[in-house]
Amino acid sequence: MACNRSSESMKPDEAPGWQGENHSNTSGIVRIFNAASCDAPTGDCCRNFVYGPLDSQTVPSAALPRLSHRTTMSDFSFRTSHDSGSARLGRFTTPHGVVETPAFMPVGTHGTIKGLSVEEVAAAGGQMILSNAYHLYLRPGDMMVRALGGLHAFTRWDGPMLTDSGGFQVFSLSSLRTVSEEGVVFQSHIDGSKHQYTPESVMRIERNIGADVIMQLDELIAGQAEFAASRAAMDRSLRWLDQCRVEFDRITRDGRGEAPLYEVPAGAPPMATVDIATDLVPPRQSLFPIIQGGVHPELRVASARGILERGDWDGIAIGGLSVGESKPDMYATLEVVDPVIPRRVPRYMMGVGFPDDLVEAVRRGVDLFDCVAPTRMGRNGTAFTHDGKVQIRKSTFRLDRRPLVDDCPCPCCTKYDRAYLRHLFVSEEMLGLRLLSLHNVTFLIHLMNTARAALHDGSFDTWSSNWLARYHARP
Numbered sequence: 001m002a003c004n005r006s007s008e009s010m011k012p013d014e015a016p017g018w019q020g021e022n023h024s025n026t027s028g029i030v031r032i033f034n035a036a037s038c039d040a041p042t043g044d045c046c047r048n049f050v051y052g053p054l055d056s057q058t059v060p061s062a063a064l065p066r067l068s069h070r071t072t073m074s075d076f077s078f079r080t081s082h083d084s085g086s087a088r089l090g091r092f093t094t095p096h097g098v099v100e101t102p103a104f105m106p107v108g109t110h111g112t113i114k115g116l117s118v119e120e121v122a123a124a125g126g127q128m129i130l131s132n133a134y135h136l137y138l139r140p141g142d143m144m145v146r147a148l149g150g151l152h153a154f155t156r157w158d159g160p161m162l163t164d165s166g167g168f169q170v171f172s173l174s175s176l177r178t179v180s181e182e183g184v185v186f187q188s189h190i191d192g193s194k195h196q197y198t199p200e201s202v203m204r205i206e207r208n209i210g211a212d213v214i215m216q217l218d219e220l221i222a223g224q225a226e227f228a229a230s231r232a233a234m235d236r237s238l239r240w241l242d243q244c245r246v247e248f249d250r251i252t253r254d255g256r257g258e259a260p261l262y263e264v265p266a267g268a269p270p271m272a273t274v275d276i277a278t279d280l281v282p283p284r285q286s287l288f289p290i291i292q293g294g295v296h297p298e299l300r301v302a303s304a305r306g307i308l309e310r311g312d313w314d315g316i317a318i319g320g321l322s323v324g325e326s327k328p329d330m331y332a333t334l335e336v337v338d339p340v341i342p343r344r345v346p347r348y349m350m351g352v353g354f355p356d357d358l359v360e361a362v363r364r365g366v367d368l369f370d371c372v373a374p375t376r377m378g379r380n381g382t383a384f385t386h387d388g389k390v391q392i393r394k395s396t397f398r399l400d401r402r403p404l405v406d407d408c409p410c411p412c413c414t415k416y417d418r419a420y421l422r423h424l425f426v427s428e429e430m431l432g433l434r435l436l437s438l439h440n441v442t443f444l445i446h447l448m449n450t451a452r453a454a455l456h457d458g459s460f461d462t463w464s465s466n467w468l469a470r471y472h473a474r475p
């Protein structure tokens, strides 16, 4: 079974926090300049803030600077240079750099790829990484991320970034949420507090967080859902897309709502966003729509066409896959939408990250992937190899001096052997979890690098057929 979009950890972890964590949402936004206790001439460094309800972030447009000259469209582009059937070699340009496609995007659900530093992810060849708006909204809070300079500054990842809306996480809280046309009311998995997600609030959250690419709120259902339920969710996702786009455009035009102000502890450097006027300007972002429709081809086509009728997009995602449907159904869905999605936009297949699924999907025209599988499985002792998955705890590796994967460039494979990796896991040493996570992430990135090289030299069809045959050869 392929992986899904669920977070790496739906459990609360022991994230250290200071003021503003787990905001109560009980009062309106309050901005208090505590200039009396400030030594600085302007008093700007001393600020207090009480978090308010999400909807209070909406500020009347007349109160904000007009920003109609700004357009996100010119900040994003996609060019392809080599094709092989539906597969293509491409370059996706974002405000924070270029992503060579096809590419795997490591997932940092909470603003970090679990167990790995941004330096390690970059050294592994990571080009673009993901975070999750649901988790960052709950902790430390989207406004807190914004006050700390936005997601790039906060995480120290200076390259392209994407946030998923968190819709998947919300819909995963099956006993803790109610869905209506307005949106989703849910209980936080951290402290049980009640929250509402609407298409508009999700846009405000993602624009506060500040990733380059942000995703619409969509309604997710089980992979094998019947036609009527799939159609209802697909139609609703289109209506929510309309609302997302209106709010996205409003923020682009009018600016963001006023930011909260936090008291900076004595001696600490000031917040990154001390210039209020600059802070109101939204980051250059692109909104990606998501094709839904379950395993029903006509619904997938209708969803894709509905999205295209609504305008021009910098990229289009294919969602609702790897949520319980069969692999043949997953691949068939890609084949159904392949001729419908214009080839001039990158296609992002959400939440799919097993090696064979990546290669199969690239053959069917997909350019971007993300999944928590490589790090989650790495922590569980499972490693990707060209010959299928390997469980490193097995006793057969006790004296195995070979590297995990011969041609993998990661430190786990170039420096250590299987016997040592097995020892780390058997001894429950945290280095083992880190090394295997790093290997699995590197493996998928390297696999896509190899796919790009094969596309470039015209050998992709042969390479991908041979690679899949080897991957599935082991019983």
Ligand SMILES: [Zn+2]
Residues within 6 Å of the ligand: 404, 405, 408, 409, 410, 411, 412, 413, 414, 438, 439, 440, 442, 443
């Ligand atoms: Zn490796």
